[in-house]
Amino acid sequence: MPFLRRENGEQRGQCIELKGDAFLIGRAPDCSLVLDPQGVSRRHAQIGRDAGQFYLEDLGSRNTTKLNNQTVPPWQRLPLKPGDRINICDVEFVYLTRLAAPDSDASDVIVTDHVEESTLHTLDASTTRVLGSGVPPERKLAAVLDITRNLSSAVQIDAVAPKVLDTLFEIFPSAERAFLVLKDPQTDRLVRKAFKHRQSRSRPPLGALAAAAKDDEPPMNISRSIVNHVLERKQAVLSQDAGNDANLPVTASIADLKIRSVMCAPLMTPDGQALGIIQLDTTSARQFQQEDLDLLVAIACQSAISIQNARMYEDLLHQERVRRDLRLAEQVQRSFLPESVPKVPGYKFFAYYHAAYNVGGDYYDFVPLPGDRIGIALADVSGKGIPAALMMAKFSGNTRYCILTEPSPARAVGVLNDQLCEAGLEERFITLSLGLLDLPSGLLTIASAGHPPLLIRRAGGKVEEVGADISGFPLGIIPGFEYQERAVQLEPGDVVVVYSDGITDATSPSGELYHNAEQPRLPRRLAELSGDPESVGRAILQEIREFSSGESQADDMTIICFGRV
Numbered sequence: 001m002p003f004l005r006r007e008n009g010e011q012r013g014q015c016i017e018l019k020g021d022a023f024l025i026g027r028a029p030d031c032s033l034v035l036d037p038q039g040v041s042r043r044h045a046q047i048g049r050d051a052g053q054f055y056l057e058d059l060g061s062r063n064t065t066k067l068n069n070q071t072v073p074p075w076q077r078l079p080l081k082p083g084d085r086i087n088i089c090d091v092e093f094v095y096l097t098r099l100a101a102p103d104s105d106a107s108d109v110i111v112t113d114h115v116e117e118s119t120l121h122t123l124d125a126s127t128t129r130v131l132g133s134g135v136p137p138e139r140k141l142a143a144v145l146d147i148t149r150n151l152s153s154a155v156q157i158d159a160v161a162p163k164v165l166d167t168l169f170e171i172f173p174s175a176e177r178a179f180l181v182l183k184d185p186q187t188d189r190l191v192r193k194a195f196k197h198r199q200s201r202s203r204p205p206l207g208a209l210a211a212a213a214k215d216d217e218p219p220m221n222i223s224r225s226i227v228n229h230v231l232e233r234k235q236a237v238l239s240q241d242a243g244n245d246a247n248l249p250v251t252a253s254i255a256d257l258k259i260r261s262v263m264c265a266p267l268m269t270p271d272g273q274a275l276g277i278i279q280l281d282t283t284s285a286r287q288f289q290q291e292d293l294d295l296l297v298a299i300a301c302q303s304a305i306s307i308q309n310a311r312m313y314e315d316l317l318h319q320e321r322v323r324r325d326l327r328l329a330e331q332v333q334r335s336f337l338p339e340s341v342p343k344v345p346g347y348k349f350f351a352y353y354h355a356a357y358n359v360g361g362d363y364y365d366f367v368p369l370p371g372d373r374i375g376i377a378l379a380d381v382s383g384k385g386i387p388a389a390l391m392m393a394k395f396s397g398n399t400r401y402c403i404l405t406e407p408s409p410a411r412a413v414g415v416l417n418d419q420l421c422e423a424g425l426e427e428r429f430i431t432l433s434l435g436l437l438d439l440p441s442g443l444l445t446i447a448s449a450g451h452p453p454l455l456i457r458r459a460g461g462k463v464e465e466v467g468a469d470i471s472g473f474p475l476g477i478i479p480g481f482e483y484q485e486r487a488v489q490l491e492p493g494d495v496v497v498v499y500s501d502g503i504t505d506a507t508s509p510s511g512e513l514y515h516n517a518e519q520p521r522l523p524r525r526l527a528e529l530s531g532d533p534e535s536v537g538r539a540i541l542q543e544i545r546e547f548s549s550g551e552s553q554a555d556d557m558t559i560i561c562f563g564r565v
Contacts, residue, residue, distance in 0.1 A: 002054060004033075004047075004086070004093040018054065023047040025088060026059075039063040039089040045072070047080070047095075054080045054095075063089055160310050161194035164278065164303045169196060171295065174261075174286035179222050182267070182276035182307070183231070190227065190276070222279060226264050230277050236265040236297050240287040261287035265296045267304035275304050336396045341562075342366050342374060344439060350537040350561040360556035361388025362500050363396050367403045369436075375403035376435040378560055380451065380500040382428055382474075388556075391428060395420075399432075409434045409447035410485040413475070417449065417483070420476035429474040433467070433498050442490040442564055447483050450474035452501060455526055457536065459493025463523045495533050495563040497526060497540070502555035506544045514547050521547075533561035 006014040016033055024031040026044040035044070041061040048055055055077040058065040065072040066087040072078055084095040165178040180194040230237060240261050262281040266274045278300050280288070341349035351364060361381030368374055377399055381388040398419055399412075406412035413434055420430065433451040437444050446454065446467050451474075453467040470484040490496065504515035504522060515522045525543055529536050537559055544557075 002080075002082075002095065002097045005096055007085070007092040007094055009091065018047055021049045026061075035088060035091055037089050037091055040091075044088055045086075048077070050077070056080055056084075056086060056095075061088075158193065160303070160306050162196075164299070165194050165196040168278070168280060168296075168299065169198065171299075172280060172288070172292065174282050174284050174288075175280040176282045176284070177280070179279045180267075180276065180303075181222070181227065181279070183274070185311070192222075193276075223262075226262070226279065227277055230264050230266050231274050234266050234268060234272075234274050236263070236293055236300075238263040238288055238290065238293040240289075258283050260284065263288045263293050263296055265293070265300040267300050267307060269304045269308050273304075273308075275307055278303065336393055337364065338366055342368070344374070346564060347439065347562060348533045348565050350534040351559070352537060352541060353556075353558045354553070355389075355556045356502070356553045361392050362502065362556040362558040363392045363399070364558055364560055365396065365400060365403075367400055369404070372439040374437050374439065375409075376437060376498070376560065376562070377403065377432065378451070378498045378500065378558060379430050379432040380502075380556070380558075381430050387428075391430070395430060399434075403434070408485060409436050409445055410483045413447045413449050413472075413483045414481065417473075417475045417477075417481055418479055421479035423476075429476040431474045431501075435496075435498070437490075437562075443487055444490055444496065445485055445487045446470075447485040448472065449483060452499060452504065455497040455523055456488065456490075457495045457497070457526045457529065459491060461527055461530075463527045464488075465523065490564050492564045495526075495536050495561055497522075497536070498560040500556060500558040502553070502557035503540070503544065503559055505555055506548050506557070507551055507554060508547055509549055509551055514544055532565055533563050537561035 002018050004016045004018065006012055006016075019032070023033065024043060024046050025033045025035065026042050027034065027036060027040045028042040031043065039062070041059070041063070043059045044061040045056065045058050045065040048057060056065070056067055056072060057077045058072040058074050060074045067078055067080075068085050069087070080095045082095065082097045086093045086095060161180045161182075164180055168178050169175060176198045178194075178196040179192060181190050182193050183189070184191055226237060229235070238261075259281045260283050262279065264277055264279040267276045267278065268274055278296065280296065282288070337353060338351070341351050343349075349366070351366075353362060353364065355362070363377070363379045363381070365377045366374060367377070379392070379395060379399065381391045381395065395416075398416060402412040402415050406415060413432060416430075416432065430449070431451040432449040433446065433454060434448075435444055435446045435454075448467045448471040450471055451467075453465045453471065456464045456466055458464065466488050467486065470486050472483045473481055499522075504513070506514040508514075513519070521543075522540070525540060526536070529539050531539075540559065
């Protein structure tokens with residue numbers, strides 16, 4: 001069965017078997033090979049088989065497919081030959097019919113032989129007595145101590161795996177091939193992490209060197225049946241005569257390579273996990289013995305501990321990279337928010353923002369406008385975390401532009417809605433409260449796209465809810481929707497409170513919401529408060545902290561308070 005070998009990117013060296021008569025390549029999740037680089041079509045190309053000949057066909061992709069740097073005409077089948085280079089956008093593959101020696105830095109997917117599934121019974125060693133490995137017991141013990149010492153300092157799996165096989169070749173001089181194969185923790189797919197091949201000690205005549213070059217390539221296929229048996233049963237196996245062993249299915253890797261003796265041990269951790277396998281095989285008459293298998297099991301257990309430690313170390317490195325990236329993302333997101341609140345004679349402003357995670361989807365802004373006016377925006381992107389933060393980053397620039405260019409809040413909200421609808425972001429929407437404050441007169445004009453109504457605490461203590469009757473659909477749901485606006489007069493001593501639903505949806509340890517229809521705590525608490533906008537805002541936040549009493553924050557929290565003083 002032929003395959004594709006990845007030639008670039010982080011997955012360089014990965015080998016993919018071309019199974020079936022139609023091997024689809026594209027961005028769609030049901031493709032045989034899913035690629036996600038920018039520009040790849042949902043069904044970009046396919047490699048098919050017709051009368052035993054494999055061909056490449058472009059499926060009308062937007063950015064074309066190339067074969068040996070030549071564009072493949074859409075829907076035209078071009079025959080493939082070994083060594084052909086296939087380019088799909090920025091991804092390059094080589095079409096091969098057999099494996100060649102991998103690059104030293106490649107991480108290839110294991111290639112298995114293709115046989116019908118069969119039950120693999122326990123592989124007992126033959127009772128025939130033959131020569132052992134020929135290595136004195138003290139040398140074996142020294143090798144185990146040596147591998148333990150070497151592996152204890154290795155902190156990366158790619159460094160651990162080759163060291164294991166190097167030591168095995170010292171202990172077992174008759175071994176001709178050695179594999180270390182691991183299960184991917186996320187996909188459970190088998191991935192070859194290390195392979196070692198002992199070169200033949202006899203050299204062909206000079207005239208035969210060219211003819212023998214192809215045969216000198218190290219054979220790297222390995223029996224799926226043996227690997228599955230060892231991993232599923234967590235049991236090491238040994239066969240001294242693999243070609244004639246009734247317990248061992250006759251497979252391509254055994255028959256074609258004339259393997260005489262094979263042993264395979266699981267990489268078992270102290271907590272009983274099988275991380276993968278180590279396999280040794282040979283074609284020589286010097287067969288492996290039961291004591292060899294016992295030694296291989298001991299080495300495999302020690303190797304498993306080192307591999308498990310290496311994975312934990314790599315996980316810690318990954319977590320630290322994630323934390324560093326999130327800290328940077330938090331700094332970038334903060335740069336989209338105002339550095340300070342406006343300082344305007346006769347008015348006072350207060351703003352508070354805190355994301356549920358490192359980054360969030362809430363957004364607020366103060367936009368100075370000609371004619372002693374100021375735009376005040378507070379938005380809430382659906383969802384939390386990085387996707388919401390990325391959407392908020394784009395939305396912040398669009399919002400500021402619309403506030404500056406549109407004559408009224410309702411018009412600005414309508415333009416933002418159309419822009420978001422055109423972007424085609426499925427299952428993503430934004431609620432927005434947008435106000436335009438005329439500073440000399442104190443007239444506040446507001447428009448709302450599905451956002452909670454704002455609250456006004458009048459100087460005498462009365463609380464008014466404004467905007468519920470004009471609230472339209474959230475942005476990004478209905479294109480062309482016409483939003484309404486309403487004007488309200490602010491007097492000295494009045495305080496306006498605009499907030500995201502993270503404020504009202506704060507929960508107590510018993511799961512009770514801070515504010516709902518049955519318990520309208522926010523307007524009730526606002527009516528009890530006095531003082532300027534900053535003191536009102538801080539008092540509301542303090543009550544929410546006491547109400548939540550240490551419960552984790554479920555949503556991004558943003559609140560703006562402003563008013564005439």
